[in-house]
Amino acid sequence: MLALHNVSRTYPNGVHALRGVTLHIGPGLFGLLGPNGAGKSSLMRTIATLQPMDAGSITMDGIDIFADVTSHRARLGYLPQDFGVYPGLSARMLLDHLALLKGLTDKASRRAQVDALLEQVNLWEHRHRAVSGFSGGMRQRFGIAQALLGDPRLLIVDEPTAGLDPAERSRFYNLLSAVGEQVVVILSTHIVEDVRQLCTHMAIMNRGQVVCEGVPDDLVGELEGRVFSRTMGRQETWTNTARGTPLSHTLHAGQTRLRLLADSAPDAQSTPTAATLEDVYFRAIGPVA
Numbered sequence: 070m071l072a073l074h075n076v077s078r079t080y081p082n083g084v085h086a087l088r089g090v091t092l093h094i095g096p097g098l099f100g101l102l103g104p105n106g107a108g109k110s111s112l113m114r115t116i117a118t119l120q121p122m123d124a125g126s127i128t129m130d131g132i133d134i135f136a137d138v139t140s141h142r143a144r145l146g147y148l149p150q151d152f153g154v155y156p157g158l159s160a161r162m163l164l165d166h167l168a169l170l171k172g173l174t175d176k177a178s179r180r181a182q183v184d185a186l187l188e189q190v191n192l193w194e195h196r197h198r199a200v201s202g203f204s205g206g207m208r209q210r211f212g213i214a215q216a217l218l219g220d221p222r223l224l225i226v227d228e229p230t231a232g233l234d235p236a237e238r239s240r241f242y243n244l245l246s247a248v249g250e251q252v253v254v255i256l257s258t259h260i261v262e263d264v265r266q267l268c269t270h271m272a273i274m275n276r277g278q279v280v281c282e283g284v285p286d287d288l289v290g291e292l293e294g295r296v297f298s299r300t301m302g303r304q305e306t307w308t309n310t311a312r313g314t315p316l317s318h319t320l321h322a323g324q325t326r327l328r329l330l331a332d333s334a335p336d337a338q339s340t341p342t343a344a345t346l347e348d349v350y351f352r353a354i355g356p357v358a
């Protein structure tokens with residue numbers, strides 16, 4: 070169990086990136102959602118002990134992660150938003166090299182682990198190809214393989230599906246959910262659907278704070294029966310709309326569809342509609358104009 074208590078961080082430039090974050094993260098896949106700049110990467114990097122915090126505490130199974138950074142890192146796998154690769158090095162050679170850097174010094178067991186990981190992430194047949202020439206999805210799967218070196222107990226994955234096409238994304242989802250059966254996985258993303266498809270627990274961050282936390286289905290269930298939808302009138306603007314709390318608006322076949330939160334139908338045009346995790350998200354962070 071990873072426990073964060075009142076974690077705060079202000080960068081030297083004065084940006085208050087984390088403001089008293091408290092979270093308890095157990096086994097399975099934990100989704101961390103939030104808009105750009107919410108503080109997700111800052112939190113990930115802090116949990117990975119790549120940057121300090123100004124206040125608060127983080128423990129893993131009751132042990133302060135900053136008390137013994139080396140042993141925490143040995144139990145940690147991290148896939149950052151952008152990870153560089155050496156040009157020209159094959160997947161197998163690069164993974165072997167990264168394994169060595171991670172302290173896997175015994176050649177035979179290192180090779181065995183490298184090969185097993187390449188199989189696990191479905192890159193075995195591409196093991197002799199240069200990682201620098203991989204597609205986005207293959208690269209991310211390689212990223213998971215490198216993060217899993219040394220059998221970590223905690224895996225941190227920061228916005229992994231950006232730029233992946235639907236097929237690659239779904240392959241990546243399958244891999245991540247299989248991994249999530251064995252280790253604690255924290256997935257940071259601003260794609261609500263990622264969390265919907267993968268995560269058993271989640272939190273939403275906004276402006277450095279956790280503004281919503283729970284089980285995705287429960288959070289959606291809390292809004293059930295209170296979400297209404299209607300076409301937005303031509304003269305109407307996002308802010309002068311009638312009753313109910315506006316959640317979001319989307320274009321559908323050239324018309325703007327408005328989603329509202331209200332205890333009963335706000336007007337004759339609104340129809341009840343099934344609540345979604347996106348409604349939970351917009352309710353937590355506030356409507357986007």
Ligand SMILES: Nc1ncnc2c1ncn2[C@@H]1O[C@H](COP(=O)(O)OP(=O)(O)OP(=O)(O)O)[C@@H](O)[C@H]1O
Binds near residue numbers: 080082104110
């Ligand atoms: N090293 C840094 N020095 C100064 N400010 C930073 C640094 N890293 C992040 N910030 C600022 O801290 C805030 C939180 O950024 P962070 O990258 O943690 O958010 P995020 O939720 O991961 O966003 P994104 O989805 O865009 O990656 C932002 O205002 C950002 O500009």
